[in-house]
Every structure is written in structure tokens, then in C-alpha cells.
Amino acid sequence: MKKTTYAATAVVFLALMAACNDAPKTIAEATPSEAAVRIRTMEDSLYAHPAVEVKGAQALVDVYLLYAKPNPTDPLAPEYLLRAAGVKSALHDPQAAVELDDRIIKGYPNWDKAVDAYYLRAFTIDSGLHLKGLAQQAYQEVIDRYPDHKFAADAKQMILNLNYTDEELVAKFQRMNDSTEAAAAAK
Numbered sequence: 001m002k003k004t005t006y007a008a009t010a011v012v013f014l015a016l017m018a019a020c021n022d023a024p025k026t027i028a029e030a031t032p033s034e035a036a037v038r039i040r041t042m043e044d045s046l047y048a049h050p051a052v053e054v055k056g057a058q059a060l061v062d063v064y065l066l067y068a069k070p071n072p073t074d075p076l077a078p079e080y081l082l083r084a085a086g087v088k089s090a091l092h093d094p095q096a097a098v099e100l101d102d103r104i105i106k107g108y109p110n111w112d113k114a115v116d117a118y119y120l121r122a123f124t125i126d127s128g129l130h131l132k133g134l135a136q137q138a139y140q141e142v143i144d145r146y147p148d149h150k151f152a153a154d155a156k157q158m159i160l161n162l163n164y165t166d167e168e169l170v171a172k173f174q175r176m177n178d179s180t181e182a183a184a185a186a187k
Helices: 001-022 032-047 055-070 076-090 094-107 112-126 132-144 152-162 166-186
Strands: none
Touching: 032 055, 032 076, 055 166, 076 094, 076 112, 094 112, 112 132, 112 152, 132 152
16 A cells, blocks of 8 residues: 555656646746746745845846747737836836837837826936936827826826926925915814
8 A cells, every 4th residue: 555655656746747847948938828927926026025136126027028029919018018117117227117118109009008108108217317308208298198197197297397306396395295284284
């Protein structure tokens, strides 16, 4: 009986090992659903830590790009490109983030979240690249293309704030906060 249990366990173990050897080795070799599961695992692992782990974040960007390249028509492709842009911004690489947003804008103009790429592109040009003139144009494009979207209102406010330094903005928001608190206290 013990010999039979041992033999059965060995057969199951060898079958599992063979199955693992048949599994795709890279994201590019995986099916889209297998790749999506692997990407979700990487995201969960990376985002489980409060600090940005640069190597893991860059590896995640690489995986996003490896997924999008052979699967350009997959609905997850623009989503992963947008996530890659966000990670690049977090890694203080705003130029790469803007390039990824541009890729989404050009490659997926009818994507239901294209407005996100337009707005994040404008915001990254503003806060990451500090190109106020180009940021104003990018914010205006959000307003022109998506006038009824909430990002249009945000873009209008961002254009108004482009002329302020960081210190002036902090002072402005502090004054707004103080007047709001005073009005609430008066009631």
C-alpha cells in the first residue's frame, strides 16, 4: 500500500513537472489570458510595498510593453500602455510617460479611456517636464476634444494655475481653505 501511494505521488509529481515545462517561458509566448494573470501577479507584488521598487517597476513596464506589442488589438493593450505610462511617471521618467500616452492617443483614438491618456499627457508635460506652454496646449486639447468630460473642467483649472509658482499655488489653496473654514464657522 505504501509503495503504491509513493508511486502514485511520484507520477503526479512528474506530470506536474512536465506540465510546467510545457508552459510558456515569457509574456510574449503566453496566451493573452495567461499573460494577464502573470501581469496581475506582478502588479500585486509590486504594489504590496509602500515604496517604489525601481527594478520591479521597470520589469512591470517591460511586461506591459511585451504584452501590448504582439496583442495590439486586445482590449487590455491600451490599458497596459496607460499603466506603463503611470509607472514611468512614478519612476521620474516623464518623457517616456508622454511617449506612451502619445502611443495610446495615436494607436487607440476610439478607446473609451483615451481621455485619460490625453489628460495624463498634459499633466505629465506640466508637472514632469515643466513645459508650461506645451502643457497649456495639451490641456486645451483635452477641453476641445472632451468638453463635457470632468477632465475638461480639471484642464481649465490647470491652465489657470500654470502661471503660478508652486509656492504661490500653496498660498492660494491655503487662502481658499482658510476662507472655507471661516465661512463654515460663521454658519
